Amino acid sequence: PSAVDAKLRTSRGPQNSLFTEVSDAGRTALTFFEGQRGYRHPDTGEVLSLCRVKLVTGRTHQIRVHLKHAGHPLVADAKYLAGTGLGNTDRQWCPRVFLHCHRLRFEDLSKEPTEVDCGLAPDLQRALDTLEPVQE
Numbered sequence: 001p002s003a004v005d006a007k008l009r010t011s012r013g014p015q016n017s018l019f020t021e022v023s024d025a026g027r028t029a030l031t032f033f034e035g036q037r038g039y040r041h042p043d044t045g046e047v048l049s050l051c052r053v054k055l056v057t058g059r060t061h062q063i064r065v066h067l068k069h070a071g072h073p074l075v076a077d078a079k080y081l082a083g084t085g086l087g088n089t090d091r092q093w094c095p096r097v098f099l100h101c102h103r104l105r106f107e108d109l110s111k112e113p114t115e116v117d118c119g120l121a122p123d124l125q126r127a128l129d130t131l132e133p134v135q136e
Helices: 063-068 086-092 122-129
Strands: 002-005 008-012 017-023 031-041 047-055 103-106 114-115
Touching: 002 063, 017 063, 047 063, 063 086, 063 122
Parallel strands: none
Antiparallel strands: 002 031, 008 017, 031 047, 103 114
16 A cells, blocks of 8 residues: 655635645644556546545545645545646536545444445446446
């Protein structure tokens, strides 16, 4: 897996919305990510990767900002791709930010370890189905 170890600072933006950026003045944040499968968009030829991400810290918009910082922005993330032209064109085939919590681990109220798995949401599955798998 690859790692992004970059401090994050969150502030209020227009209309009081939250915006997070990599900043030396921010709080410590660590993210691990690993490509699981490659895909190609049939119309544009753009190559995309489905990644597994593990958070060590839990900062606001950490996955979105760290993956963009590493050069792997999330599909349809218009907020963090503003000015690049990418986030809005993604919306033609993906209705929202392509971010899904597949597995969540935590201690329940009685301090017992609990793990919950969740399949991909139908709208994101339809978006993924429009792409062509890239042969390894």
